Structures are given as structure tokens and as C-alpha cells.
Amino acid sequence: MALNVIMMGPPGAGKGTQAERFAHARKLLKISTGDILRECIKLQTPLGLKAKQTIDAGKLVDDATMIGIVRERLFKPDAMNGFVLDGFPRTVAQAEELDGIMVERHKGPLIVVEVVVPEAELIKRLSTRRICSSCGWNADPFDGSAGARCKRCGGEFVQRTDDSVDVVKKRLSIYERETQPLVEYYRKRPTFRTVNGAQPPDVVARELDASIDNAAAMESHL
Ligand code: AP5
Numbered sequence: 001m002a003l004n005v006i007m008m009g010p011p012g013a014g015k016g017t018q019a020e021r022f023a024h025a026r027k028l029l030k031i032s033t034g035d036i037l038r039e040c041i042k043l044q045t046p047l048g049l050k051a052k053q054t055i056d057a058g059k060l061v062d063d064a065t066m067i068g069i070v071r072e073r074l075f076k077p078d079a080m081n082g083f084v085l086d087g088f089p090r091t092v093a094q095a096e097e098l099d100g101i102m103v104e105r106h107k108g109p110l111i112v113v114e115v116v117v118p119e120a121e122l123i124k125r126l127s128t129r130r131i132c133s134s135c136g137w138n139a140d141p142f143d144g145s146a147g148a149r150c151k152r153c154g155g156e157f158v159q160r161t162d163d164s165v166d167v168v169k170k171r172l173s174i175y176e177r178e179t180q181p182l183v184e185y186y187r188k189r190p191t192f193r194t195v196n197g198a199q200p201p202d203v204v205a206r207e208l209d210a211s212i213d214n215a216a217a218m219e220s221h222l
Contacts, residue, residue: 002082012122013171019086052136
């Protein structure tokens with residue numbers, strides 16, 4: 001059965017970090033809507049030009065655009081063995097649309113993991129985060145590499161345009177209003193799990209692995 005995972009959580013919870021690691025370890029496709037949008041901005045595509053102001057202000061890109069991007073991606077052949085979604089869905093409308101897509105795909109259920117981290121820690125992580133200006137890679141916050149060049153491509157590390165303290169606060173309040181209701185949308189499902197994200201990344205990863213395996217095993221017995 002395909003493993004279809006949604007990584008949920010507020011900005012800075014570590015969704016991207018864990019989605020990357022999990023998808024790589026399980027050979028699944030990772031779909032990060034934030035990464036897709038940042039790539040469009042970098043390439044100055046029509047979508048990138050349209051979305052830049054919205055993202056820099058910490059607001060959400062409209063549902064129709066995001067649903068269109070994810071729908072197209074989820075029907076490509078490399079998504080059929082399973083996927084890890086990072087940053088989608090973010091609104092109830094997106095979640096409802098994703099449920100419809102899952103029915104159309106006939107490729108197993110959704111496993112939803114909420115990564116929980118206290119707000120003060122989120123603000124600290126985001127205001128100190130540095131990403132590569134060239135390939136988007138996150139500098140490791142634990143090895144001091146943020147002051148050096150990117151290990152992957154040699155690019156320069158910079159602050160994300162939406163990581164200033166004011167914009168982070170805006171993103172957190174939008175998360176609370178638009179995305180937190182999704183936890184209630186999913187909570188009653190047998191495949192919903194919560195993980196404590198305020199631990200070292202390796203510990204979070206172990207907890208996440210166990211939660212996802214447990215949810216997948218439960219689903220296969222239903
Ligand atoms: P997106 O890129 O998805 O941003 P986000 O959800 O705000 O999440 P972040 O990337 O900031 O955080 P993360 O949880 O992935 O944490 P990370 O692993 O990087 O979206 C950006 C924008 O695009 C949105 O604001 C919106 O405008 C638009 N958008 C995207 N999807 C959309 C959608 N579906 N609908 C509408 N608009 C959409 O970690 C953060 C930092 O913490 C890093 O430095 C990391 O190294 C560090 N860290 C990670 N884990 C740990 C740990 N356990 N301990 C200590 N530090 C850690």
C-alpha cells in the first residue's frame with residue numbers, strides 16, 4: 001500500500017526538515033508547496049511574479065492556485081507509490097479538495113502528522129534560520145554552517161524574505177486562523193498522529209517514524 005503522508009504544523013515546526021528526511025529514507029516523493037513557490041519566484045515565472053508579494057507579506061496564496069499545483073503533481077506517475085506533503089493543505093478548502101483527489105487516485109489513505117512546537121521556539125528558529133540563496137537548502141542550525149557556504153552547491157546563506165520577526169508573527173497568526181482548524185478536521189481519523197517537535201531533530205524523526213508506521217499498520221487492519 002502506498003504511504004501518503006501530510007506533515008502539518010506551524011511555520012518553523014520542522015515540517016520541511018522532517019519531510020525531506022522521511023521521504024528520502026522511504027523513497028517517497030516529497031512535495032513542498034513553499035519550495036515550489038520559492039522556485040517559481042526565483043525563475044520569475046508568472047506564478048512566481050504573482051505570488052511574491054503575498055509570500056513576503058506572510059499571507060496565503062489563493063486556494064485555487066495551490067490546489068491546481070498539488071492536483072497536477074499528485075497525478076504524475078512518480079507520486080503513485082506514495083508522497084510526503086509539506087505545506088499543503090493549509091485551509092479547509094484545500095483539505096476537502098485533497099480528500100477528493102485521494103478518492104480519485106485509489107492509492108491508499110492519508111496519514112496526517114501534526115508536529116507541535118511552542119511559539120517562542122518557533123520564533124527563535126525562524127528568526128535565526130538561514131537558507132542557501134542558490135538552491136534553497138537549510139543551513140544546519142547545530143553545526144555553525146550558517147556562517148559558511150552551502151554544503152550542497154557552495155551558494156551564500158541568506159535570511160528567507162518571510163522570516164523577519166514581523167512577518168513570522170503574521171504567519172503564525174494566519175496559521176492559527178486558517179490552518180489550525182485542519183487539526184480538528186483530521187483529528188478523528190484513525191490515521192491522525194501528533195509528534196512533539198520540540199526535541200532534537202533525530203529524536204523527532206524517530207517519534208515520527210514510529211507514529212507513521214503505527215498509523216499505516218492500523219489502517220491496513222481496518
Ligand atoms: P512554507 O515554506 O511551507 O513555510 P511554513 O509552513 O511557514 O514553514 P517553514 O518552511 O517556515 O517551516 P518548517 O515547518 O518547514 O520548518 P523547517 O524544517 O524549515 O510556505 C511559505 C509561504 O508559501 C507561505 O507563507 C504561503 O505564503 C505560501 N504557501 C505555501 N504553501 C501554501 C498553501 N498550501 N496554501 C497557501 N499558501 C501557501 O525548520 C525551521 C528551522 O528550524 C530551520 O532552520 C531548521 O533547521 C530548524 N529546525 C528544524 N527542526 C528542528 C528541531 N527539531 N530543533 C531545532 N531546530 C530545528
